[in-house]
Amino acid sequence: MSKIKYIYNTETCKYEPVKVTPKKFLVNFFGFLLAASIMASGLIYVFHTNFTPLREIELSENNEVLKNQWDILNEHLTIADHKINQLQVRDDSIYRTILDILPLSPTTRNASIGGAERFSNLLSENLIAEDLIVSTYERVEKLRRKSYIQTLSYDDITKIEAEKEQMWAAQPAIQPIHNKELTRLHTTYGPRFHPILNIWRPHKGLDFTSPKGTPVYATGDAIVQRANYSKSYGFVVYLDHGYDYKTRYAHLFKFNVKKGQQVKRGDIIGYVGNTGVTEAPHLHYEILYKNNQINPIDFFHRDLSVEEYEKLINLTNDDAPALDAH
Ligand SMILES: [Zn+2]
Known part of the structure; x- marks a missing residue:
C-alpha cells in the first residue's frame, strides 16, 4: 500500500493529499533513471581505473610468456642461420677446394624466396604483431632455402668425390716394383x-x-x-x-x-x-x-x-x- 503524502494549504488552513499527475510521475521516474545511470557510470569508471579484471591479468601474463617464447624462437633461428653459414663456408673453402671444384655462386646460394607480401597473405586476420610474424616467416623460409641448397651441394660433392676417387685409384701413383731401399x-x-x-x-x-x-x-x-x-x-x-x-x-x-x-x-x-x-x-x-x-x-x-x-x-x-x- 503506497503512502499518501500531504501538503499544508494556507488558504484552507488544512492538510490536503498531494495529487501526483501522470506527467509529474514520468518526470520523477526518468529523473531517477538518469541519476542512477550517472552513478553507475561513475562506479564503473572508478572500478576500471583502479582495478584490473582477472581475465585481463591472465591475458597479460600469457602475453609475457608468448613474448619470451618468441624471443627464444628467434634466438634459435639466429643460431640455425649461423650454423648453416658455417656449413656453407666449409663447403666452399674446404670440400670444394680439395676436390678442385668451384664454390657455389652467391646467386645460387641466395636465390630469391619471394617478398614479404607472400607471407602477409597467409595471415587471415589483421594481427597486432603482423610485421613480427611476417619477418619470422621470412627467416624460416630463408633457412629452409639455404638448407635445401646446401643439401644439393653435398649431393654434388658426394657424386664428384666418388668420381675423383675412381680417377685417383686409376692414375699411376706407385713404383712398379718393390723399391723401398730406393736403389733400383x-x-x-x-x-x-x-x-x-x-x-x-x-x-x-x-x-x-x-x-x-x-x-x-x-x-x-x-x-x-x-x-x-x-x-x-x-x-x-x-x-x-x-x-x-x-x-x-x-x-x-x-x-x-x-x-x-x-x-x-x-x-x-x-x-x-x-x-x-x-x-x-x-x-x-x-x-x-x-x-x-x-x-x-x-x-x-x-x-x-x-x-x-x-x-x-x-x-x-x-x-x-x-x-x-x-
Ligand atoms: Zn728403358
Missing part, C-alpha cells in the same frame, strides 16, 4: 747414348734393375690393353687406366694377365726379366698421357714421401746409360 732406379727419363745402337736417342721411361723373377705391380687400377711378346719390348704388358693414362711394363720374364682383364693398383701383373732388346734383367716402365710418354718420376706420390722422393732423385745417376732401346 737405374736409368731416368731423357736422352741417352744407346750402348747397343751407338746413337743418342730419347729414353722414354724409367729402368728399374732387379733380379729376374721380381714381381711387377700395376701402378693404378686399369684394364689390360695388351699382354704379348714384342721383338724390342720382349714380354710386355700395356695397361689402360682411363682418364688418358696408360702404362707399359717391358722386358718381363713372364706376365700373368690377359687382354681385357681388370687389375687393381698393386696387383702383380708379371715378373722382371731380360726379354727383348736389353743389356741386363730390368723393368722398363713407361707412362703415357694422351698417348705420349711422360716422365714417370712424378707419379710415385702414393708410394713415396717427399723426403723419399728427394732421396730417390739424389741416388739416381742421370748419366747412367739405358739398358734397352726405348
Whole structure:
C-alpha cells in the first residue's frame, strides 16, 4: 500500500493529499533513471581505473610468456642461420677446394624466396604483431632455402668425390716394383747414348734393375690393353687406366694377365726379366698421357714421401746409360 503524502494549504488552513499527475510521475521516474545511470557510470569508471579484471591479468601474463617464447624462437633461428653459414663456408673453402671444384655462386646460394607480401597473405586476420610474424616467416623460409641448397651441394660433392676417387685409384701413383731401399732406379727419363745402337736417342721411361723373377705391380687400377711378346719390348704388358693414362711394363720374364682383364693398383701383373732388346734383367716402365710418354718420376706420390722422393732423385745417376732401346 503506497503512502499518501500531504501538503499544508494556507488558504484552507488544512492538510490536503498531494495529487501526483501522470506527467509529474514520468518526470520523477526518468529523473531517477538518469541519476542512477550517472552513478553507475561513475562506479564503473572508478572500478576500471583502479582495478584490473582477472581475465585481463591472465591475458597479460600469457602475453609475457608468448613474448619470451618468441624471443627464444628467434634466438634459435639466429643460431640455425649461423650454423648453416658455417656449413656453407666449409663447403666452399674446404670440400670444394680439395676436390678442385668451384664454390657455389652467391646467386645460387641466395636465390630469391619471394617478398614479404607472400607471407602477409597467409595471415587471415589483421594481427597486432603482423610485421613480427611476417619477418619470422621470412627467416624460416630463408633457412629452409639455404638448407635445401646446401643439401644439393653435398649431393654434388658426394657424386664428384666418388668420381675423383675412381680417377685417383686409376692414375699411376706407385713404383712398379718393390723399391723401398730406393736403389733400383737405374736409368731416368731423357736422352741417352744407346750402348747397343751407338746413337743418342730419347729414353722414354724409367729402368728399374732387379733380379729376374721380381714381381711387377700395376701402378693404378686399369684394364689390360695388351699382354704379348714384342721383338724390342720382349714380354710386355700395356695397361689402360682411363682418364688418358696408360702404362707399359717391358722386358718381363713372364706376365700373368690377359687382354681385357681388370687389375687393381698393386696387383702383380708379371715378373722382371731380360726379354727383348736389353743389356741386363730390368723393368722398363713407361707412362703415357694422351698417348705420349711422360716422365714417370712424378707419379710415385702414393708410394713415396717427399723426403723419399728427394732421396730417390739424389741416388739416381742421370748419366747412367739405358739398358734397352726405348
Ligand atoms: Zn728403358
